Amino acid sequence: MIRLEHVSKTYKTLARPALDDVSVSVDKGEFVFLIGPSGSGKSTFLQLLLREEVPTRGRVIVADWNVAKLPRRRVPKLRQRVGCVFQDFRLLNNKTVFENVAFALEVIGKPRHTIRKVVPEVLQLVGLDGKADRMPAELSGGEQQRVAIARAFVNRPLVLMCDEPTGNLDPDTSQDIMLLLERINRTGTTLIMATHDHSIVDSMRRRVVELSEGRVIRDDARGVYGVGR
Amino acid sequence: MRASFVSTEVVNGLRRNVSMTIAMILTTAISLTLLGSGLVVVRKVDQAQDSLRQAADVVVYLNDQVSAEDSACQQQTCSGLRAELEQASGVRSVKYLSRQQVYERAIEKFDNRPELREIARPEALPAAMWVELGDTVDPAAIQQQFGDSPGVANIDNQSDFVRSLVGKLNDVRDGTFLIAALQAFAALLLISNTIQLSAFNRRTETGIMRLVGASRWYTQLPFLLEAMVSGIIGSLVAVGLLVVIKEAFLDGLMKPLSGTGLLTPVSYADIAFVSPILVLVAAVVSGLTGYLTLRLYVRI
Numbered sequence: 001m002i003r004l005e006h007v008s009k010t011y012k013t014l015a016r017p018a019l020d021d022v023s024v025s026v027d028k029g030e031f032v033f034l035i036g037p038s039g040s041g042k043s044t045f046l047q048l049l050l051r052e053e054v055p056t057r058g059r060v061i062v063a064d065w066n067v068a069k070l071p072r073r074r075v076p077k078l079r080q081r082v083g084c085v086f087q088d089f090r091l092l093n094n095k096t097v098f099e100n101v102a103f104a105l106e107v108i109g110k111p112r113h114t115i116r117k118v119v120p121e122v123l124q125l126v127g128l129d130g131k132a133d134r135m136p137a138e139l140s141g142g143e144q145q146r147v148a149i150a151r152a153f154v155n156r157p158l159v160l161m162c163d164e165p166t167g168n169l170d171p172d173t174s175q176d177i178m179l180l181l182e183r184i185n186r187t188g189t190t191l192i193m194a195t196h197d198h199s200i201v202d203s204m205r206r207r208v209v210e211l212s213e214g215r216v217i218r219d220d221a222r223g224v225y226g227v228g229r
Numbered sequence: 230m231r232a233s234f235v236s237t238e239v240v241n242g243l244r245r246n247v248s249m250t251i252a253m254i255l256t257t258a259i260s261l262t263l264l265g266s267g268l269v270v271v272r273k274v275d276q277a278q279d280s281l282r283q284a285a286d287v288v289v290y291l292n293d294q295v296s297a298e299d300s301a302c303q304q305q306t307c308s309g310l311r312a313e314l315e316q317a318s319g320v321r322s323v324k325y326l327s328r329q330q331v332y333e334r335a336i337e338k339f340d341n342r343p344e345l346r347e348i349a350r351p352e353a354l355p356a357a358m359w360v361e362l363g364d365t366v367d368p369a370a371i372q373q374q375f376g377d378s379p380g381v382a383n384i385d386n387q388s389d390f391v392r393s394l395v396g397k398l399n400d401v402r403d404g405t406f407l408i409a410a411l412q413a414f415a416a417l418l419l420i421s422n423t424i425q426l427s428a429f430n431r432r433t434e435t436g437i438m439r440l441v442g443a444s445r446w447y448t449q450l451p452f453l454l455e456a457m458v459s460g461i462i463g464s465l466v467a468v469g470l471l472v473v474i475k476e477a478f479l480d481g482l483m484k485p486l487s488g489t490g491l492l493t494p495v496s497y498a499d500i501a502f503v504s505p506i507l508v509l510v511a512a513v514v515s516g517l518t519g520y521l522t523l524r525l526y527v528r529i
Contacts, residue, residue: 080442
């Protein structure tokens with residue numbers, strides 16, 4: 001599903017590469033934690049998958065697309081297959097829960113009857129049925145993140161990328177969000193999650209890829225956060 | 230592409246930026262009003278030049294005595310003058326008009342001015358020779374040669390008058406176009422600035438649109454349409470301003486000229502002629518400015 005082959009990324013403003021000869025392969029339906037300290041290259045890793053950045057060297061393959069060689073006009077197609085969730089939710093505060101989720105379908109030109117059918121289904125999946133008409137400001141942090149997950153998942157992406165999705169949430173709420181992500185993963189969606197949260201990584205015992213100074217220093221099939229340190 | 234989504238985005242964008250939108254519309258309107266005025270002047274000058282071609286180049290007015298006593302131009306003074314004019318170099322044709330004929334022409338020209346028709350009398354008008362000159366001939370030479378001939382009251386060099394009128398109108402046109410160009414430059418900067426502000430205001434939306442895979446067109450179109458809608462509203466305001474200027478100033482200003490047959494008053498037909506040009510210019514220029522701004526300054 002996802003393959004990075006000897007990928008390096010250098011920025012003119014940085015002395016050392018953000019990613020340095022990274023090779024990682026993720027199968028369809030896998031759940032992978034991407035861990036490492038700030039500046040280790042986690043964000044660059046995720047940005048390469050979305051073609052927010054292109055690699056300086058190496059190949060990035062997502063769902064059979066060679067991302068770096070993708071023509072500009074095909075980039076939206078890639079992004080429709082890769083959903084994203086962020087630490088800061090990135091909701092539209094002037095739209096209701098329903099409208100926020102529907103927005104992701106409207107802007108890719110989905111017909112209205114599809115939106116009316118699909119949005120309530122995904123709101124139910126993330127546990128927000130009955131809250132479709134609420135504004136984001138009326139929701140708790142955990143609920144806002146559920147809206148963001150619903151928006152990322154509503155178009156049924158092949159991959160869901162989560163960048164510190166629990167970074168702004170308390171431990172109990174984080175646990176609920178992880179259960180939700182696990183449920184989404186069970187539908188066959190590949191899940192990549194960058195995180196600093198030890199307890200979550202330790203309790204889930206999933207594959208862990210650890211980055212340090214742009215290099216992969218660990219890739220465990222059922223890892224924990226702190227091994228070897 | 231969902232039209233309802235795009236149109237909602239456009240309306241919201243214009244509303245959110247209302248002060249900039251108004252500034253953009255007004256600047257565009259003023260610029261296009263000036264452009265429209267310039268175009269009307271061009272049209273009027275063309276019409277004046279047409280009537281110049283139709284009019285006599287030089288009119289020799291005869292004195293009272295000849296006008297009164299020799300209406301058929303058979304006596305020596307009149308017929309001699311006519312023969313001399315016909316033989317003068319560069320003269321293409323000479324046409325004699327008696328007092329009565331001059332009066333009839335005048336009545337025809339004063340068609341829309343009943344008060345002048347009332348007071349006009351054949352006795353008050355001189356008989357005249359209408360002299361058409363070749364293209365290269367200087368009308369002033371005829372003036373000099375025949376100015377003191379017997380029976381001549383005065384010689385009116387119409388082409389000089391029309392030429393100076395056309396020259397002045399061309400100056401007005403050039404001045405108007407110059408101010409229109411400066412104003413248009415300000416309008417372009419405003420359009421560009423407003424789009425940048427609009428894009429900044431909606432960076433969260435556009436960021437999400439990019440992430441969920443909206444096409445570049447879907448993301449940019451609302452901004453582009455915003456610029457074009459403002460431009461087109463500006464052009465419609467400009468058409469309105471042209472109508473106001475015509476009604477409030479030009480009609481009064483040009484009334485004294487209405488009898489000359491040289492400059493016809495600015496009509497609604499003139500405004501109707503320039504209006505589509507203004508709307509088209511507004512749509513194309515604002516659309517193009519919007520497109521370039523989005524490409525150069527805004528990452529969408």
